[in-house]
Amino acid sequence: MALAAHGPGVGDFASLRAEFALPESFPPQVLAEAEVVAGDLVPCPGPREDATDLPLVTVDPPGAKDLDQAMCLTRRGRRGYRIDYGIADLGAFVVPGGALDTEARRRGQTLYLPDGNVGLHPAILAEQAASLLPGVVRPAVLWTIDIDAGGEPVAVRVRRAWVRSQEQLDHDTVAVGLWRGTAHPSVAALPEVGRLRRERAAGRGAVEPQVPESRVRAEPEGGWALVRRPQHDVEEWNAEISLLTGMVAAQLMIDAGVGVLRTVPEAGDEAVDWLRRSARALGVPWPDSAGVSEVLAGLDPDDPASLALHAGTVRLLRGAGYTAFDGAVPESVGHAGIGSPYAHVTAPIRRLVDRFATEVCLAVAADEPVPDWVHRTLPELPRLMGVSDTLASRVERACLDQVGAWVLAERVGTTFDGVVLRSGGFGAVAEVYVEHPPVLARCADVTVPEGSTITVRLTEVDVVNRRVCFEQAGT
Template sequence: MPNRRAHLAPQSTHGQLAAALAALRVSNEIPDAFPADALAEAAAAETSIPPLDLREVPFVTLDPIGSKDLDQAFHIEAQGSGFRVRYAIADLPGFVRPGGALDREAQNRGQTLYLPDARVPLHPAELSEGRASLLAGEDRVAFVWTLDLDANGAETGAQVERARVRSRAQLDYPAAQAAIDAGGDAAYLPLLELLRTVGTLRIAQERARGGASLNMPDEEIVREADGYRIVRNPALPIEEWNAQLSLLAGMAAGSMMLKARVGILRTMPAPEADALHTFRASVAALGHPWSSDQSYGEYLRGLDAASPMTAAVLQAAAALFRGADYTPFDGELPDQTLQAAIAAPYAHVTAPLRRLVDRWGLVICEAISAGQPVPGWARESLNELPALMRAASQRASQVGSQALDRVEAALLRDRVGDELSAVVVEVRGERARVQLDDPAVTAQVSAAGFTAGTRVRVRVVSADIATGTVELAPVPAPA
């Protein structure tokens, strides 16, 4: 298991931090309760029951501990020399009337927000944590992707259709990883072993097509009874294998849309030559040169997650993963069809409970797969989606960053005057960004000759919770 580093904000800061986080929701115009008409519509909504019944398939869900908004369930079986992956996605579209009060509110929100002191859902809990969620032991309707793979993990066939399903168990990442690591006769171990096999094969497929996964350490603000913690830890292997199922469905959806000449892709341009040149120079300076005969994705996969230099390399790499957007089309294909990091056409279709655009992707692909016309409401509103998703992403990024700043300030408020150890993550001009060892805080400091990837000492000068401002000063090295 990865090392988890955390530090608790002192009790004396709790009232100030709570007030600062509440003020953030107001200043960023974060929606609070759902309008009465949207709640009434959610309570009364019923999805239609399809004729296909797949309840005999032993699906399971795999999510972070405590998740209730369960978008996906999976099942994998060997098929000849290859595999059949079934990936069930929550039938949220069946509960939302296009143009209704619930639809309007979802378009206003765009995505679920996860904040330190609150979770702001895209849809009312009545649906997102209840009747639409793929909860274990409950009969549900889902969009089921059937994805056939050959012995090397390459996709050989894909379709999606609505069906009745029943998840057998709600698994979580740490326990599932522990079961795989320990072996033995743990429940669902054979299925998890198949997930590892397929996930590993799909990672090899990603490598072969030139894709790259930027596995930044997970950074989570955890609220507990006695305060907040910032926890950073690298992704477990099982999280990467599970992510490959979502990527597999998304790539199948992208190809399906392009063939039918209608849909909405998640696109990202390839990095510019100047950006690649800058990245090569940066990582060489960090002591991790990128060989000219090594692909970008292979280079990132070879990084040692335990090395203090890796944070600096990943920070430099993040600058290349820019320009992502949503590209709708109907008839004429767009100029940009690839998601460069994935190195394939790709569409969002696996998280409808938490992301608005997936509702469109699912109904479009289900219609294409069935040879039926795409519903008029979905086709007619395609061009509205990019602006809605950009606004939602910008709001989520902004409020998330501001919330993190305020929690970090709370963690450091009682450490003013202390000297702390840190790793230099990035240097830009006269400023450097450092990551403290304990507490796990990232902040700016005068560069003072710092070099990215090196270990330094800094002193906490000030920490203001209300504004989220932290000031550090470099500590001169001993003579």
Template sequence: MTTSADDRLATAIAAIRTDLDLPAAFSASVELEAQRAVAANPLPYLDLTDVPFITIDPEGSTDLDQAVQIERLGEGYLVRYAIADVPAFVEPLGEIDAEARRRGQTFYAPDGRIPLHPTIISESAASLLPNEVRGAFVWQFSLDADGAVLSTELSRARIRSIRQLSYVEAQHEIDEGAGRDAGGPDITLMLLAEIGPARRALERVRGGASLSRPEQIVFSRDGHYTLERRSSLPVEEWNAQISLLTGMEAARIMIAGRVGILRTMPAPDADTVERFRLRTEALGHPWPESMPYGEYLASLDSNDPLQLAITHAAGSLFRGAGYTAFDGEVPEQVIQAAVAAPYAHTTAPLRRLVDRFTLVVCEALCAGETPPRWARDALPTLPKIMAASDSRASQLDNRSIAAIEAALLSDRIGDVFDASVISAKESRGVIQVIDPAVDAQCTGRLTPGERVRARLVEADIETGRVLFELVA
């Protein structure tokens, strides 16, 4: 990108923030309340600082919501999963609470994140940073040898993470077999590599499914942006299984207690499933009648253009996700179809509003108590807040990437690129350019899954519009 393109991109990204009415800095009153909360925050009485928790997050993360520790328990496992104690810093109906409800979640823009809570909380006092004593909600799961849950406990405790690992570092240690016969955090990594696949197997048995698509990652340095396409590492999926386990147990607890908020998604209807099945046949990689759709999707290789096109077509099966709050009467629809079980968001309270309420409700129910009135009163308001926040986050992500894609290509009008066809309809479709990592509209008679050559005809930074045409 030329300097001029960089300047235009910075202007376009700033305009996206304005168009979406994204929040700016916290007010002085919010920051003051945060400072008072940090100064007054008492740590829980239960002391688990001798437990060797570790964190596994994207490189450079400072808002650390979760820490994990795993050990063997007979032929099974004992999993401790610590979640940042955000409620300890947020006075119900106070200034921070009101502002968090306005935001809904942390927004990740190319020019910097917009946090849900003041950074003195989210990146310091509540964050599970290494070698710092922190308050946390500690979930404790006893699992059998196959990874199935035998028992669940939840309590507030003080903890201390002893290592902060990136996904790349964690995967390297697992691949090297570090610490297989030693104590400490390396045992947690090696056992995670056992539990993750075991939980994934249970997911397939119950009919769960997930889409594994390469991500477009934005990298920024001195105001210059680049895109990289990256597939997730195995350790990311294994770590996600611990989060899924926690969310499923949180949902079970709230349903039993008849109060809470679930993350729900309807199962695809028969017509949608049949259309997808026909699509897989047309693309030459048919979905066997005897294979559950989650198992079929897990078998797809996103590095194969044909199978990548099928993965994108499978997006039609994952629609209608939302939040369902209840108090006194359990709703008829409690299933998150992709999980194939009741499920709740509960593991990211630093970055997502709803998780704070789930944690408080679950803690009370596990203690045999009635959840606090302030949390119950908030439950009916949360689905609308989260839907609006999710919509803004999605628009921010899509529009920002589109602007960056246009900037990367702005001085290459007329150039021809190698690409794969992701989807097609009539006389146009979507292609995935190999280099740079761009997805864009392309005109011409395209066939999903095929390799093509495409000429760039438009790249407008201000609108984010990028258009190619098929080269015969």
């Protein structure tokens, strides 16, 4: 049973919003423009295919309204699979240089807080006119990707289309349908495609740390609980469709010599050697011929030693950012976490860069010039998204820390079970993962190595500064 926080002052994120200067609403001119374009699409160059008969469905968390993606997977006999993937077409609504465009550039992405989102676009677009809601016709960018029986792409088409999602599904309903054999036909092949693509990830050398993630849950009686975010097979398989689309989009842009990629540089030999030494100290087998991805793929992330190694692997994925190019392709265009060049094109309702990368792909696929307004903006996107990513990361961390402090505020002196993820040496301050509630926190006087299970005592909770501190119990 999750620990929950209730009482005066609990659940109010207003001070956090003020601290980060998060906007409370959109400027009047932005709302006015959104009202107009929601009922009158901005003319787009070229034809728009009628794909309203394609049986697309969305798969999102329960209650989601900003639906970016809709899919239909079909088997191609022994030849593999076809993936039809409709992405919300924000280019059909946002006028380049207009009020919506200007505000979206300022915000960068949607920020998610427990008590409400700070949207990239007004709700009339994000949750209504642009959202791929079921049963209504919507403009979309339709990707059709054929993969072979081994899961590798062999053909790609991308164009503007009209689509109509048949049904709004969530991860749990898809999982139940797959188990019962009653899943919607458009997602019946999702396990096969998802598993194929997961296998390809290991083969590409993708570095994917399985670090426990926490999420904030609203309690029915009020207040908040901090719970571990479950590892959901359907969610992972769904993510593989998005990742595949991002990879083929990146290749389109690289081949054309223009675009913007999500990049993470390969870790240097020194960082990999450090991880090998950590594995040796933790007792995790690492054959000489095995790469990082192979070792991680074979670990149980719930095992304490494996958990510590996964946490350390994050050090191999430093330097994430965006790389824009217009002419010469940079030497380094890969994403070490994915093991391939990759671009963000599948969440334009929630992320600024996707709209611009999508316009590049549409132009390249149609053998047409990339629009001038896209060319002009490409150099700005890495900075705009970098600022936005930093803010989003800080806000997410602050929300988790705040709820963790609320939940633990009345439990100073209580002992908890945890795992040492990082240790500075005998008796030093360490980073410990406590499972119930799932928090990452500083722990003093640690006398055991990384990967050890440990009993810790809560020594301090500072609700105002969102800080909790532990010490090793029994020292």
